[in-house]
Amino acid sequence: MKSEARSPQMYLDQLPEARKEPMRLLRNCILENLPSGFEETMSYGMIGYVVPHSRYPPGYHCDPKLPLPFLNIASQKNYIAFYHSGLYANPEIKNWFVQAYNSQVSIKLDMGKSCVRFKKPEHIPYKLLGELCRKISVSDWILLYEKQIRR
Numbered sequence: 001m002k003s004e005a006r007s008p009q010m011y012l013d014q015l016p017e018a019r020k021e022p023m024r025l026l027r028n029c030i031l032e033n034l035p036s037g038f039e040e041t042m043s044y045g046m047i048g049y050v051v052p053h054s055r056y057p058p059g060y061h062c063d064p065k066l067p068l069p070f071l072n073i074a075s076q077k078n079y080i081a082f083y084h085s086g087l088y089a090n091p092e093i094k095n096w097f098v099q100a101y102n103s104q105v106s107i108k109l110d111m112g113k114s115c116v117r118f119k120k121p122e123h124i125p126y127k128l129l130g131e132l133c134r135k136i137s138v139s140d141w142i143l144l145y146e147k148q149i150r151r
Contacts, residue, residue, distance in 0.1 A: 002045030003074075011047055019075045022121030023047075026073050026080065026129070033130035037138030038070060046074035046083075051138055061149050070141055071133070079110075079117040082129060086136045088114035089144050093135055097128075104128055 005011035012023055027047060031040065039052045043066075050067035053059055060066040072083040087094045101109050105125050110117040118124045136144070 003042075004045070005042060007042065008040055008047045011042065015075050019080065019121070022080060022118075022124060023073065023075055025126060026082065026124060029126045029130045030071065030073065030133055033133035034071070035134065035137040039067070041067070043069055043072055046072040046081075048072045051142060055138060056142055068142070068145060070136075076117075079119045080121060080124065082116045082118070082124075083114050084116070084132060085114050086132075086141065086144070087111075087116075089148050090136070093132070096135075097132055100128055100131070101125065 003011050003014065005014055008027065012020060012027065015023055030049060034049055037051070037055055038049045041048050041050055043050060048069060049071040050069050052067050056068045058064060058068075060068050070085050072081075074081045074083070087097060098109060098111070105123065105128070107120075107123045110119065
């Protein structure tokens with residue numbers, strides 16, 4: 001569900017009551033754990049965390065006018081989504097996350113290439129997601145991104 005919100009706070013304010021608190025907690029988890037240099041913005045109708053043009057002038061290769069995306073969160077129709085590009089781009093981080101999730105969370109992991117889906121808000125492992133956020137710095141992400149797009 002793409003939102004027309006112009007700010008992360010407006011996005012949260014427009015959510016159904018049952019989704020406001022888990023999305024607020026998820027946003028706070030990210031803001032508290034994401035390395036410095038990423039910028040919070042609205043991206044693709046979701047709350048996004050990007051490498052701003054001031055840090056990475058080339059921007060996103062698909063549309064250089066856009067900053068380099070890294071992480072998004074969204075309240076979809078049937079789940080809360082946590083999109084982390086590092087899971088897709090770095091097999092070591094993905095393997096670490098899958099193993100950590102399976103050892104810490106009793107609910108089966110519902111994951112796509114970069115998307116982790118939570119059908120019930122009470123199943124969101126905030127601490128684990130915070131740990132994941134800390135694993136890739138802006139510099140690490142730029143290097144990894146450039147390595148991936150050269151392929």
